[in-house]
Amino acid sequence: MLTFAPIGFGFMVKRRMELINTVIFISFFACLPGIAIILPNFTHLSPLMLPLLYMEAIGVYYVCSTQSAKIIFTEIFLSALCIYMYTYFVTRDYDLHNTAQETPTELKYAIYEANSLHRKVMIISPLGRSMYVVPRFYSPISPYKFNEIKANEKEVEHTYYRNYGKWYFDDHLDSQPNKSWVYLVHDSSGTNNELRKMNSKKYGTYTLYWK
Incomplete structure (x- = not known):
């Protein structure tokens, strides 16, 4: 039009x-x-x-x-x-009401739990880098601190929205899980045998894995 x-x-x-x-x-x-x-x-x-x-x-x-x-x-x-x-x-009714629909309250508690473990956190979701804003919403950070963190990145990474600080984002897990990391995985993203061996806790459509 x-x-x-x-x-x-x-x-x-x-x-x-x-x-x-x-x-x-x-x-x-x-x-x-x-x-x-x-x-x-x-x-x-x-x-x-x-x-x-x-x-x-x-x-x-x-x-x-x-x-x-x-x-x-x-x-x-x-x-x-x-x-x-x-x-x-x-x-898209199924997607809107099931796997592609966020569960804010449950996701909030998953973010709180992941943040309390004081490790690097990988959030794996079909939304990929769109999840970039979620930890900042549930775990507020000073704009000055955020800019200080981003200043240490390479210039080409500033608009990739793949990570900031200890938070990392992707739509799939392309490497073996690391014991020093925490993984917050959406149900539709699947898991592997190594993840299943880790401790886990369910939060709505997300599962938190850690060692």
């Missing part, structure tokens, strides 16, 4: 003296330096959504100038939205 955004941008340029268009222009161009400086993902692109959707609305308004055209566009848009909702909430 964002194909209408460039058309809307063109109409906005013609009417750039209007206050709302000026505000949207400022919002749009303010986002561009950030995209140029970093390698953006969908989270970084979120600030662009408001100006882009506004431009799309302007484009739709002028392109679909007749009532019948507006109705056709609305039907197409709603059909696409319904298809998306079906694929997300029905096709």
